[in-house]
Amino acid sequence: MSQLKEKLQEKIQAHRPRVTRLTKEFGSVVIDKVDIGQCIGGARDIRCLVTDISYLDPQEGIRFRGKTIPETFEALPKAAGSEYPTVESFWYFLLTGDVPTPDQVKAVEAEFKVRQQVPEYVFTALRALPRDSHPMVMLSVAIMTMQKESKFCGFYNSGKFNKMDAWEYVYEDASDIVARIPVVAAFIYNLKYRGDKQVAIDQNLDMGANFAHMIGQSEQYKDVARMYFILHSDHESGNVSAHTTHLVHSALSDPYYAYAAGLNGLAGPLHGLANQEVLGWIMDFQKKLNGAEPTKENVTKALWDTLNAGQVVPGYGHAVLRKTDPRYTAQREFCLKTPGLKEDPLFKLVAMIFETAPGVLTEHGKTKNPWPNVDAQSGVIQWYYGVKEWDFYTVLFGVGRALGCMANITWDRGLGYAIERPKSVTTDMLEKWAAEGGRKM
Numbered sequence: 001m002s003q004l005k006e007k008l009q010e011k012i013q014a015h016r017p018r019v020t021r022l023t024k025e026f027g028s029v030v031i032d033k034v035d036i037g038q039c040i041g042g043a044r045d046i047r048c049l050v051t052d053i054s055y056l057d058p059q060e061g062i063r064f065r066g067k068t069i070p071e072t073f074e075a076l077p078k079a080a081g082s083e084y085p086t087v088e089s090f091w092y093f094l095l096t097g098d099v100p101t102p103d104q105v106k107a108v109e110a111e112f113k114v115r116q117q118v119p120e121y122v123f124t125a126l127r128a129l130p131r132d133s134h135p136m137v138m139l140s141v142a143i144m145t146m147q148k149e150s151k152f153c154g155f156y157n158s159g160k161f162n163k164m165d166a167w168e169y170v171y172e173d174a175s176d177i178v179a180r181i182p183v184v185a186a187f188i189y190n191l192k193y194r195g196d197k198q199v200a201i202d203q204n205l206d207m208g209a210n211f212a213h214m215i216g217q218s219e220q221y222k223d224v225a226r227m228y229f230i231l232h233s234d235h236e237s238g239n240v241s242a243h244t245t246h247l248v249h250s251a252l253s254d255p256y257y258a259y260a261a262g263l264n265g266l267a268g269p270l271h272g273l274a275n276q277e278v279l280g281w282i283m284d285f286q287k288k289l290n291g292a293e294p295t296k297e298n299v300t301k302a303l304w305d306t307l308n309a310g311q312v313v314p315g316y317g318h319a320v321l322r323k324t325d326p327r328y329t330a331q332r333e334f335c336l337k338t339p340g341l342k343e344d345p346l347f348k349l350v351a352m353i354f355e356t357a358p359g360v361l362t363e364h365g366k367t368k369n370p371w372p373n374v375d376a377q378s379g380v381i382q383w384y385y386g387v388k389e390w391d392f393y394t395v396l397f398g399v400g401r402a403l404g405c406m407a408n409i410t411w412d413r414g415l416g417y418a419i420e421r422p423k424s425v426t427t428d429m430l431e432k433w434a435a436e437g438g439r440k441m
Contacts (some may be wrong), residue, residue, distance in 0.1 A: 012414035049237040061326035084226040086206040094407040104158040115179035136267040147256035167414035175405035186214035234404025240265040245405040272394040278315040279379030294352040315376030327374035
């Protein structure tokens with residue numbers, strides 16, 4: 001058993017009694033209410049999911065295992081010669097809640113070197129798809145194609161399935177998926193955009209650096225990959241990709257089925273595809289300035305023109321957050337300290353929109369949150385480094401989101417969470433309760 005898996009076993013066994021006690025002794029304690037607006041409006045803000053991996057505070061933003069983004073970056077061991085931690089160190093942290101030692105990070109990196117070998121039949125399947133298939137289709141197909149490798153599925157079908165031990169096999173699948181998905185993503189990028197010019201894995205590199213290497217990127221982009229995958233890893237459990245993965249796995253579908261489903265949710269324009277749409281909007285916005293340097297005056301005017309035309313300002317607002325998304329701030333800080341990038345015309349426009357849009361949106365009065373989310377910044381960084389194929393951006397998101405989704409379902413099985421099955425009501429029932437002024441309990 002690996003060091004990480006052994007530590008995770010210790011953590012899960014210590015956590016199980018807490019869940020058992022809550023269920024048996026306090027299962028009837030009411031923690032939330034549900035109103036008609038929430039019932040019709042997508043279950044918004046209903047507290048009915050449990051995760052200790054991350055928590056999204058409306059004012060403070062995301063915390064990974066109790067740590068803010070700056071605290072996370074500060075605490076974790078850094079990649080050699082970098083200010084950023086490796087993805088492997090972050091994976092250890094997400095799973096256990098402990099900051100790993102350098103030796104523990106090396107152990108995970110060594111484990112990933114073995115796990116990252118993608119079966120050749122996966123690449124054969126991808127090459128058989130139409131070359132103009134969307135890269136998210138390719139990524140989902142690749143994950144589903146690997147399902148035959150599932151150790152959890154093999155355990156379930158062995159006739160020796162034991163609920164208490166099931167997490168161990170989910171951990172194996174989850175670790176394989178996390179290690180392999182950047183290799184698959186690099187293959188898809190090279191297949192679609194570089195004439196199928198494939199680059200072999202460099203066994204000396206960590207996960208983020210190896211992804212940069214495999215798509216022919218610069219030394220600087222290694223930090224972009226590390227930062228991007230960590231920032232996009234998890235955003236508590238209510239977002240579509242995380243919730244879908246949890247929901248599908250709650251039926252004991254293996255991690256490959258579950259994450260393929262999560263990726264298909266991530267591909268939607270109201271979720272992961274948004275970063276692509278934001279970049280397109282920013283580039284159109286740039287054209288409206290007719291080559292002029294962005295100023296508060298001309299950007300403010302262009303923003304009002306957008307709103308008065310009945311259009312939204314994409315990248316601003318969030319379902320939960322009521323402040324600037326800390327993931328946006330982390331990427332902005334990367335841009336400001338990177339020579340060349342902070343002078344990039346597209347970034348300068350994004351920076352000026354950041355200075356002006358909150359005031360305009362507040363005055364406009366039709367948004368609860370006038371502050372930028374992660375999508376308002378991420379595409380600009382990719383564009384600057386030459387990753388200009390923006391239909392690939394959601395694949396990058398999907399590589400990072402695998403970390404959070406796989407950590408969560410490993411814990412789902414460790415704690416024996418039940419199949420998810422909410423109860424439905426009819427419109428007639430809602431209208432009846434509305435007439436009565438609320439359901440009588």
